[in-house]
Amino acid sequence: MDKLAIFGGKPIRDTYLSYGKQTVDESDIQAVVDVLKGDYLTTGPFVKEFENKVASYVGAKYAVAVSNGTAALHMACFAAGIKDGDEVIVSPMTFAASSNAVLYCGGTPVFADIDPMTYNIDPDGIEAKITNKTKAIIPVDFSGQSVDMDRIKEIADKYNLIIIEDAAHALGSEYKGTKVGSKADMVEFSFHPVKLITTGEGGIVTTNSEKLYKKMMIFRSHGITREKEILNENHGPWYYEQQYLGYNYRLTDFQSALGTSQMNKIEDFISRRREIVKLYNDSFKDLKEIVTPFEAEYSNSGWHIYVIKIKPELLTVTRKEIFEALQAENIGVNVHYLPVYLHPYYRNLGYEKGLCPNAEELYKNMITLPLFPSMSDKDVNDVVTAVKKVIDYYRK
Incomplete structure (x- = not known):
């Protein structure tokens, strides 16, 4: 058995492989340069143009681009009318911005547990958390896998709730073919x-509501029209x-030029992620000893991240030791x-x-x-080799 790098053995890789990384080529750079030489920054x-491109791609009527994803969530909560005394049901398995946006508007986040298979918010858990104070639901498409939107829409319609889908992981993902x-x-x-x-940095909110669209357009620019x-x-x-x-949440023109150029390649990016x-x-x-991601039949993920789950009952150590050993092998x-x-x-x-077991x-x-598009097959093989090396060492 090979000696683990954390104990002085030779790492699987000589250089560190990060968990995620942008893929920017010369066409992206030129798009930004062209704007920097123009009249608008x-x-x-x-x-x-960027807003229209994203809206068209996802099949929405409108899109409002802002300075980052957190600003986009804040803007959506504002447009939804979240205020003091309102409750918003959110997933606990997400970056803090999903629920922070509720707090920014004075609302109270109410956490509903996840489905143990998909890692997305459990629709049955959502319904169990609804009170007369509930105003909205913020389901999160964890890792890129779509939530069960039809089921969530049934619940929202039943209780007259607004749905703000946190799809920060899910541009290009599909739900039932859409x-x-x-x-x-x-x-x-x-x-x-x-x-x-x-x-x-950047974010966007898409919608089919002209009323919400106009409200967000004003909000992102100081509340001024x-x-x-x-x-x-x-x-x-x-x-x-x-x-x-409102807030100064505007996105710059040169960032939008980069985004527009990137949108020309998104299907290639997603194809490589799926490979x-x-x-x-x-x-x-x-x-x-590990569980690979489950994908529901209604979802076709674009795979923002790839999450494995270890089975500690089959190992001699906890996640912490596995994590540290993989880092030592230069796997990010x-x-x-x-x-x-x-x-x-x-x-x-x-x-x-104990709130969400x-x-x-x-x-x-x-x-x-x-997981990122510019990973080579050798990079992927290095990750696989490192995972197997570490699991073999710590197997019971």
Whole structure:
């Protein structure tokens, strides 16, 4: 048996392989350079072009681009009318921004447990958490796998709730053969460098509601508008009004040019991600000490991340030792995520351990393996070799 690198053995790789990375080529660079040489740097024509491209791709009527995914969620919560006293049902298995956006608007996040197979929020758990204070649901497409949107829409319609789909992981993913991005009242996507495409930092909300669209357009720019048909007064062609307490959440034109260029390659990016996932699944299918990701029949994921779950009962150590051993082999593993309500800030708000047992059990045993389009087959093989090496060493 090979000696683990953490104990002085030779690492599987000589260089570190990160868990995620942007894929930027010369056409992307040239698109940004062209804008930098032009007349607009902040909000200009490429913002609208990018919005139109994303909306068309996902099948939505409207899109509003903003400075990051968190801003997009905040904007959507504002447009939904979330305020003091409102409750919003959210998943615990997500980045903190999903529920932070509720807090920004004065609402209260209510965490519903996940389905232990899909790792997405359990629709039955959603219904059990609804009260007369519930205003909205924020389901998260964890890892890129679509939530069971038809079931969630049934619940939302029954109780007159707004759905804000957190699809930060899911641009290009499909639900029952249709791109994620048009089924919920509002759908948020993120363009952080490790996501499906990137604008450096950036986010967007798609919607089919003209009312929500107009509200978000004003909110992202200080709550200010020049739209003549909605001004309370009109002093002249220079005139604008602040109608809400909005924020400066605008995306720049050069970021939008990058995003537009990236959208031209998204299907290639997703195709490669799916190839890598298949290589992982095929390589790990006989490794009984780990569980590979399950995908529901209604979902066709674009695979933002690839999460394995270890079976500690078949190993001599916990997730921590497995994680550290893989890092020592120069495999950039990560963990997504600590259930949100276990963060100290949320604990101080009164949330307690034990709230969502499925999410907590998953967190104890999950590891995210590297996955990004520019990974070579050798990179993938290095990950597989390292995982098998470490599991072999710690097998009972």
